[in-house]
Amino acid sequence: xxxxxxxxxxxxxxxxxxxxxxxxxxxxxxxxxxxxxxxxxxxxxxxxxxxxxxxxxxxxxxxxxxxxxxxxxxxxxxxxxxxxxxxxxxxxxxxxxxxxxxxxxxxxxxxxxxxxxxxxxxxxxxxxxxxxxxxxxxxxxxxxxxxxxxxxxxxxxxxxxxxxxxxxxxxxxxxxxxxxxxxxxxxxxxxxxxxxxxxxxxxxxxxxxxxxxxxxxxxxxxxxxxxxxxxxxxxxxxxxxxxxxxxxxxxxxxxxxxxxxxxxxxxxxxxxxxxxxxxxxxxxxxxxxxxxxxxxxxxxxxxxxxxxxxxxxxx
Amino acid sequence: xxxxxxxxxxxxxxxxxxxxxxxxxxxxxxxxxxxxxxxxxxxxxxxxxxxxxxxxxxxxxxxxxxxxxxxxxxxxxxxxxxxxxxxxxxxxxxxxxxxxxxxxxxxxxxxxxxxxxxxxxxxxxxxxxxxxxxxxxxxxxxxxxxxxxxxxxxxxxxxxxxxxxxxxxxxxxxxxxxxxxxxxxxxxxxxxxxxxxxxxxxxxxxxxxxxxxxxxxxxxxxxxxxxxxxxxxxxxxxxxxxxxxxxxxxxxxx
Numbered sequence: 001x002x003x004x005x006x007x008x009x010x011x012x013x014x015x016x017x018x019x020x021x022x023x024x025x026x027x028x029x030x031x032x033x034x035x036x037x038x039x040x041x042x043x044x045x046x047x048x049x050x051x052x053x054x055x056x057x058x059x060x061x062x063x064x065x066x067x068x069x070x071x072x073x074x075x076x077x078x079x080x081x082x083x084x085x086x087x088x089x090x091x092x093x094x095x096x097x098x099x100x101x102x103x104x105x106x107x108x109x110x111x112x113x114x115x116x117x118x119x120x121x122x123x124x125x126x127x128x129x130x131x132x133x134x135x136x137x138x139x140x141x142x143x144x145x146x147x148x149x150x151x152x153x154x155x156x157x158x159x160x161x162x163x164x165x166x167x168x169x170x171x172x173x174x175x176x177x178x179x180x181x182x183x184x185x186x187x188x189x190x191x192x193x194x195x196x197x198x199x200x201x202x203x204x205x206x207x208x209x210x211x212x213x214x215x216x217x218x219x220x221x222x223x224x225x226x227x228x229x230x231x232x233x234x235x236x237x238x239x240x241x242x243x244x245x246x247x248x249x250x251x252x253x254x255x256x257x258x259x260x261x262x263x264x265x266x267x268x269x270x271x272x273x274x275x276x277x278x279x280x281x282x283x284x285x286x287x288x289x290x291x292x293x294x295x296x297x298x299x300x301x302x303x304x305x306x307x308x309x310x311x312x313x314x315x
Numbered sequence: 316x317x318x319x320x321x322x323x324x325x326x327x328x329x330x331x332x333x334x335x336x337x338x339x340x341x342x343x344x345x346x347x348x349x350x351x352x353x354x355x356x357x358x359x360x361x362x363x364x365x366x367x368x369x370x371x372x373x374x375x376x377x378x379x380x381x382x383x384x385x386x387x388x389x390x391x392x393x394x395x396x397x398x399x400x401x402x403x404x405x406x407x408x409x410x411x412x413x414x415x416x417x418x419x420x421x422x423x424x425x426x427x428x429x430x431x432x433x434x435x436x437x438x439x440x441x442x443x444x445x446x447x448x449x450x451x452x453x454x455x456x457x458x459x460x461x462x463x464x465x466x467x468x469x470x471x472x473x474x475x476x477x478x479x480x481x482x483x484x485x486x487x488x489x490x491x492x493x494x495x496x497x498x499x500x501x502x503x504x505x506x507x508x509x510x511x512x513x514x515x516x517x518x519x520x521x522x523x524x525x526x527x528x529x530x531x532x533x534x535x536x537x538x539x540x541x542x543x544x545x546x547x548x549x550x551x552x553x554x555x556x557x558x559x560x561x562x563x564x565x566x567x568x569x
Contacts, residue, residue, distance in 0.1 A: 181430065181431050181433075182430050184433045184434065184435065185429055185430050185431055185432055185433065185434055186421055186427040186429040186432070186434040186437075187427055187428060187429055187430045188430075188434070189414075189418060189421065189427075189434050189435075190418075190421075190427045192409075193407055193410075193418050196407045196408065196409060196410070197405060197406065197407055199369075199405065200401070200405045200406065200407070201418075201422075202388075202389040202390050202393075203367060203369075203389060203393060203398075203399055203401075203405075204393055204398070204418065204419045204422045204476060204480055205390050205393035205394045205419075205422035205423055205480060206390055206422050206427070207388070207390040207391075208390075211427065211428075214428065
């Protein structure tokens with residue numbers, strides 16, 4: 001059983017238990033701040049996990065992943081404003097549009113490598129950002145408040161904080177499980193092989209482009225779901241959700257937590273958002289602490305926090 | 316030649332002013348081990364690159380098993396049964412030896428849009444991969460990470476991957492590069508076992524190995540084929556001696 005109770009697994013279990021029990025603690029102490037803070041952690045953790053599917057496992061460093069957060073939110077918000085309040089229409093529509101956007105971005109960007117890939121994904125996300133700014137009817141630069149959260153009939157009420165929290169939690173766990181199955185499947189091995197040595201992959205008979213494109217789309221759709229959740233949660237959409245700085249935050253979460261594992265980015269999201277929150281109480285210059293921290297991870301701990309935990313031996 | 320598996324005609328590739336392949340003609344019979352020799356810069360690797368599909372020739376054609384494959388992309392050629400190994404070791408360092416080979420098996424086991432089952436546990440991938448490792452003598456290293464294996468073992472592993480694709484023809488780019496005498500001997504032994512069963516195009520600098528293994532040899536100098544024939548014929552060919560073998564005294568004693 002020593003394989004099960006490694007420091008890393010204990011830590012992961014602790015984080016999950018903590019996240020699972022958070023609403024109980026918040027209910028007992030009537031602490032609404034913590035509740036909404038951790039709802040955001042869950043949603044952004046989901047986004048970071050989806051980014052890591054293409055970045056950590058597929059070697060596709062997308063610098064425009066926040067675009068899907070924004071697009072998912074905007075599709076939901078626009079439909080809500082136009083009177084379509086059913087989540088059964090809003091959510092699939094948002095995921096579909098995110099998938100199509102990813103298909104377009106991927107079809108172009110995956111023909112390039114390295115810096116060019118990063119630049120094209122960045123360019124597309126900035127395009128989405130400026131389009132959102134130009135949408136005067138939907139708030140333009142200022143964004144737009146959303147009057148009603150998605151409606152799913154009588155049984156489901158997204159206005160209930162605790163319910164919303166657990167919905168995010170369950171969707172996060174589902175994402176973790178899905179991505180974990182995915183990266184270990186035949187499909188996942190092709191993606192990982194292409195990251196490691198694409199030339200060789202082609203030489204042994206894999207047409208790698210189509211696999212990478214499908215992976216890119218899957219990641220976009222998952223992040224789109226996070227976007228719908230985020231917009232529902234904040235009752236607000238706003239172009240800055242897809243600003244390149246947000247994309248950068250997602251990359252930082254994945255790198256900080258560890259790109260080598262499915263759960264790494266979740267740990268990174270928890271750590272990053274907590275650090276940001278705590279530091280903001282002491283200083284306006286959080287970057288002064290976060291920057292060197294990230295530098296240390298890049299220089300000395302390539303596996304991120306999860307990598308450090310995995311390296312620890314018991315006792 | 317009626318029974319040729321690979322026919323190359325008039326293949327020319329220019330890089331700016333440099334003609335790396337100059338009207339290359341070549342045919343490789345089924346089951347033959349055909350070696351290509353030539354001094355450094357003769358265009359051997361460029362030729363392999365064109366046969367594998369990574370480099371597009373300016374003119375000329377490549378036929379494999381009666382089919383014109385001149386414009387076929389790299390993965391499609393592999394699926395037809397044309398496998399290559401690389402001169403510079405090109406593997407997946409974070410996978411084990413078995414996983415490396417299993418990936419090659421997977422490439423030829425239908426499409427890989429299978430998202431759910433853990434691929435590392437699939438016996439339909441593991442068993443053929445294990446068999447390929449066995450053939451090159453690496454069974455005992457199956458679960459070793461590729462990154463922690465020796466250079467010699469990497470060369471064997473390269474070969475196992477080419478084998479695992481179910482190839483009918485191997486394009487081997489200097490499989491003995493950088494090997495010590497023992498490792499070279501083991502590679503020669505492995506190639507001798509494969510000979511006859513598979514068609515092999517071998518590029519190699521180790522003349523001893525080439526003359527010991529090859530059924531036929533083609534000599535490439537400055538991108539041109541100057542001679543083609545059995546090892547005995549090649550050794551006796553005056554033009555070859557002058558252009559190439561003469562530089563290496565040792566060869567005449569082989």
